[in-house]
Amino acid sequence: MAPGMLLLGLVIWPFLRGGYWSFTDYKLGSDSEKFIGADNYVDLLAPGEAGYDAFWTTLKIASLGVAVQMCIGLGVAMLLLWPAWWTRVFRVIVVIPLLMPPVVAAIMWKVMMVDRGFLNHLVETVGLGRINWLGDPTNALFSIVIIDTWIFTPFTILIFLAGLQSIPEEIVEAAHVDGASSVAMLRNIYLPMLRPFIVVVVVFRGIDSLKMFDVVWATTKGGPLQATRTLHVVGYEEGVNFLNYGRSMTVLLVLWGLSYLLAFVMLRKRREAAVAQSS
Amino acid sequence: MFSRNRGRRWGRLVAVSLAITMVAAACGGDDSDAGGGDSANSGDNSASAGDDMAEGFNWRQFEGEQITIGFSAHAMSDALIEFIPEFEELTGIDVEYEQAPEQDFRVRLNTQLEAGSGEIDIFMTGPSTNWEYSAAGWIEDLQPYIDDPAMTSDEWDFDDFYSAAVDVNRWTGEEFAGVGSGPLYAIPMNEEGYALHYRADVLADAGISVPQTFDELIAAAEQLDGYEFEGNTLDAFVARGHEFWPILITGYGAVLFGYGATDINPDGTSAANSAEAVAATETWAQLMQYTPNDIGTYGWEQAQSHFAAGNAIFLLDADHMSAFFEDPEKSQVVGKVGYALPPEGPAGRASGIWLWSLGMNANSDAKAAAWYFIQWASSKDIMERTVPFGNINPTRATVATSDTMNDYVADWGDYNEIWTEILDKYASWRWNPSTSFSEAGNRWALAVQEIYLGDRDAQEALEEAAADITEIMERARSRS
Numbered sequence: 189m190a191p192g193m194l195l196l197g198l199v200i201w202p203f204l205r206g207g208y209w210s211f212t213d214y215k216l217g218s219d220s221e222k223f224i225g226a227d228n229y230v231d232l233l234a235p236g237e238a239g240y241d242a243f244w245t246t247l248k249i250a251s252l253g254v255a256v257q258m259c260i261g262l263g264v265a266m267l268l269l270w271p272a273w274w275t276r277v278f279r280v281i282v283v284i285p286l287l288m289p290p291v292v293a294a295i296m297w298k299v300m301m302v303d304r305g306f307l308n309h310l311v312e313t314v315g316l317g318r319i320n321w322l323g324d325p326t327n328a329l330f331s332i333v334i335i336d337t338w339i340f341t342p343f344t345i346l347i348f349l350a351g352l353q354s355i356p357e358e359i360v361e362a363a364h365v366d367g368a369s370s371v372a373m374l375r376n377i378y379l380p381m382l383r384p385f386i387v388v389v390v391v392f393r394g395i396d397s398l399k400m401f402d403v404v405w406a407t408t409k410g411g412p413l414q415a416t417r418t419l420h421v422v423g424y425e426e427g428v429n430f431l432n433y434g435r436s437m438t439v440l441l442v443l444w445g446l447s448y449l450l451a452f453v454m455l456r457k458r459r460e461a462a463v464a465q466s467s
Numbered sequence: 468m469f470s471r472n473r474g475r476r477w478g479r480l481v482a483v484s485l486a487i488t489m490v491a492a493a494c495g496g497d498d499s500d501a502g503g504g505d506s507a508n509s510g511d512n513s514a515s516a517g518d519d520m521a522e523g524f525n526w527r528q529f530e531g532e533q534i535t536i537g538f539s540a541h542a543m544s545d546a547l548i549e550f551i552p553e554f555e556e557l558t559g560i561d562v563e564y565e566q567a568p569e570q571d572f573r574v575r576l577n578t579q580l581e582a583g584s585g586e587i588d589i590f591m592t593g594p595s596t597n598w599e600y601s602a603a604g605w606i607e608d609l610q611p612y613i614d615d616p617a618m619t620s621d622e623w624d625f626d627d628f629y630s631a632a633v634d635v636n637r638w639t640g641e642e643f644a645g646v647g648s649g650p651l652y653a654i655p656m657n658e659e660g661y662a663l664h665y666r667a668d669v670l671a672d673a674g675i676s677v678p679q680t681f682d683e684l685i686a687a688a689e690q691l692d693g694y695e696f697e698g699n700t701l702d703a704f705v706a707r708g709h710e711f712w713p714i715l716i717t718g719y720g721a722v723l724f725g726y727g728a729t730d731i732n733p734d735g736t737s738a739a740n741s742a743e744a745v746a747a748t749e750t751w752a753q754l755m756q757y758t759p760n761d762i763g764t765y766g767w768e769q770a771q772s773h774f775a776a777g778n779a780i781f782l783l784d785a786d787h788m789s790a791f792f793e794d795p796e797k798s799q800v801v802g803k804v805g806y807a808l809p810p811e812g813p814a815g816r817a818s819g820i821w822l823w824s825l826g827m828n829a830n831s832d833a834k835a836a837a838w839y840f841i842q843w844a845s846s847k848d849i850m851e852r853t854v855p856f857g858n859i860n861p862t863r864a865t866v867a868t869s870d871t872m873n874d875y876v877a878d879w880g881d882y883n884e885i886w887t888e889i890l891d892k893y894a895s896w897r898w899n900p901s902t903s904f905s906e907a908g909n910r911w912a913l914a915v916q917e918i919y920l921g922d923r924d925a926q927e928a929l930e931e932a933a934a935d936i937t938e939i940m941e942r943a944r945s946r947s
Contacts, residue, residue: 217603
């Protein structure tokens, strides 16, 4: 009991302290911190303010990223179940991006995405004009999602692979015998039986994408024109660069709230589904 | 005989002890875990340091004391780390050090200083960080040590330092005011000014002379953008394009102050929306049309790489990037680069300044010994010997004109004349110090990017920025 309480204290205490700071004007190095109520929250999160824009940017990147990674992950996992010898080889290759430190992968992609870089070389060879991958505000957001997808889709592939392998063969064979189309099989067999695995993917990738920092910082640092500035980037700049710990904690608490909400909703649905199944 | 219960309890005890030891080891940190101490350079720099140090001055006054230095990864720290054994021999003071990449170094230093311990005695610092530290009471005023003949040898010669470099490290402590006066918080070890780098071979080929004014530079850029030269299509111009405060000191800064803009109005509000600032930013926006497409994310590294790869004709940024451009292992443009003064605006030529300096922890328990190290490292002899490591530009006039410096830059064309003239006449720090400088600066830089990249109206964008910056300043002033 006591060690458990100690551990809980160690985890909760910094969190509560940081939460308190978000209601003060605490700046590292100043000898006084004033309680200012919800001023930080209004200041940063009112429409048009830095936190408000960052909130929506964070949601955009996370939802786009998770959606793309789920689709590609499921598709590739199905392909990897093909009974051929070379799928075993691909199962190993496909994991490689996941083994690379995200920062290294981001820098690698940044070099490839430079105006005169490798990607534009390929694009021009195909006959298209150069793409401004990271220097255009709209493109930059999609480029970040591309990089994040390249690094973390292997995770979703592995989860879905395990999920697909857990589906009893008899059900699939029976469906084949009954003449079910691929779409019908997807809707009525695969997706329902993969639900717990989908929850895992959405929760893990969702939270990771919401709090993504290293990929953004290593490529655009939140730019250009703050188009890729996520809540975590704002929190970092306010805290580490400006030493405004109070304001930093404000956006980071919002980020925590988003992550917690996602996990809560997904796990609640999972529990309800489990209850429904067993009744 | 061990009962099963006792075995389990022992097992638990061992596991907990191991865990505690691991946590303690991780928290304790090793003083020299990043420093190493193995030097790859040969020892031909080990001239007898003692001879050049003044006789009659007692270098062994603090023999037996111990100091710890925090270094950021830089040519300067590489050089000083190499020479540390000589200092230890001269003074009998034991030196420990840590070295880390800049961002990590800064974060760690903030934690160490905030803890109020005397763990770190000396650290690398400069403008902006000096102000955060002095407002927090973490950095020591060095003027009393300089003025004390028992603490500083006559040979050290304070007047030998360029005043522009020294003044940057002074601040009265008043938020958004008082630049250049007050306590001296650090001794400058190297500086950079901002020059117009150009491809001499391309200009000769196109028959264009080196631009002296911003109008001439824009005209040349317009003519030369997309120039085909030796199988490559060149961008006319490159500089930092990101939305962060360093642009205020560097390329954009040279334009801003060439138009006579200031940072703060006499009434204390932001001058970002002044007529001069708007005009300067419009000129900058014009120039930036001749840059590569992805210029919006360019920091100094990308600007430097782009130019060194031979892809641009003009670069407006740190003069000592010359070291990179003249290095055959890193640059495609060795011997092809010309160095010129920053172009003239309606108010003349202007340049920002940036420097790395050595400062002292106000909570150090070995301040006198720490001062000895700072004095020694910034002495004429040692500073001159750091030059071949790449620690340029020197902040002492004698070192700037020394044989060592002349030899180091011998193949770099006009470089030595240009950078010394910039430091002598045009370079100065023009931003009023504050603990919130980076926050205010970032807001200004964002407006600049909105104008040149987002096609926003300059007056409108800078009006908004001025209002936001004034708010940031009020917040800072109300806290002090």
